Amino acid sequence: MSITQKGPVYLSIYSDLKQMLQDGRKRPGDDLPSENTLAAQYRTTRTTVRKSLQLLEKEGLIYSWAGKGYFVSKPAHNAFSLDFPEDEQLGDSRYRRISVIKSDSQLQQILHLEPGKRVIKICRSIDQGDLCVACDIKYLPYEKGTPLLEQELNYFVPFPDIVAQIVPTFLFYTELEISAVSAPQDIAQVLGCAPGDPLLLLQRRFMNQEHRCIGYGARYQRQCFGHGSLTAHSGYHIQHD
Amino acid sequence: MSITQKGPVYLSIYSDLKQMLQDGRKRPGDDLPSENTLAAQYRTTRTTVRKSLQLLEKEGLIYSWAGKGYFVSKPAHNAFSLDFPEDEQLGDSRYRRISVIKSDSQLQQILHLEPGKRVIKICRSIDQGDLCVACDIKYLPYEKGTPLLEQELNYFVPFPDIVAQIVPTFLFYTELEISAVSAPQDIAQVLGCAPGDPLLLLQRRFMNQEHRCIGYGARYQRQCFGHGSLTAHSGYHIQHD
């Protein structure tokens, strides 16, 4: 039954089964051979067979139902994975400015700050050649006596890593909001585009476990030459291609 | 050592270890107790301990290095998951029109068709109350003699499911491209907005295993009242909250 002969047994079983899904021999909703059947077929034990099946289950290709068996699942073609490019990946940074400012009411609301509390503001413009493709404003609550932070800001440290110095990296998550806006006057000037031009607005909110925002970043991104758009993927091509 | 007493042993070990990550006792780069150590601690076998560790590994919280041990990984705060809302989730469909048209050169390029080949064109507008929030154009290569397809198109079948009738559902994946555009004349008319207004343009390309586009959809989406933007998430809050 096994075509693949090299490597661990459980990988042979795994790829044999996966092949059956990929060439349409097994379709969504169909059932798979039982663990015992497979164990007999491959002359191995249930433990090994289970390892193969759980690999497929983890990938979302199949699911199990105790007492019934394994079944082919229906792919979720609406679940996308998206890689958010850091500024550095997007282009070169021409303009960069860090300042500590008094928070206004809007910032106080976003970052849940007491009035008068100060925030670090990081501005940046990102170029590709002569063209400015994006500009970026980030805000962080300012805590005095975090020398590390002040050090790091002089280098090109990705924003999540900066946030991770305030809160341990497992204790926060990120929300990304993607929208389209007309270029405001000041942004248009930085980007060198006309006010009113359509821009992608990417807002990142870094949230702690209590779901409070501990860091905020807004990137205005311009459309140009195949850049300036975001791409995401769904389906089973990414896994092993 | 175990705090959790209910349920399977491997879940106790799992949540104990996870707790150590979440409260900062173990930080990215730190090593974890060895399988043998844990097995002794919990008075169980390596097999059971491995099950716990592989759960954490699958979630991306830790990784293993044969011969060395397990280590806490650095979270990828740039990897987002995004749920693409189907038309039905977005609002009600007011306008809907299906037609079979001759492909022009642009469509032929997108869908890799021979000249003259016909395509199914599905137009739709999506409303929330009195407001049109999005409009949507989808293209599919037209194959005569697929009565199923023609049936389904009269109902509200999600686009991926329609594509799945051409190609088995495991044999294609989706690419999503997100960009910002100025509303073209015709789209503006449908949406009831001014030409030139900023719109989110969401283009979906359904690709087969040979990376050829077998279905295309473009949605122009308008900004309004907290709707009209896409949100994505990254980090470890989604898993078990």
Place this chain on the structure above:
DNA sequence: AAGTGGTCTAGACCACTGA
């Protein structure tokens, strides 16, 4: 050489689904 994770065996008992 001792310890680590990776693979695998040959059993066991359980709760559950279905005829």
Place this chain on the structure above:
DNA sequence: CAGTGGTCTAGACCACTTG
């Protein structure tokens, strides 16, 4: 009731890393 998956035991051998 026989069959299924879920959990677990108590071993084994391997390749690898580290002192």
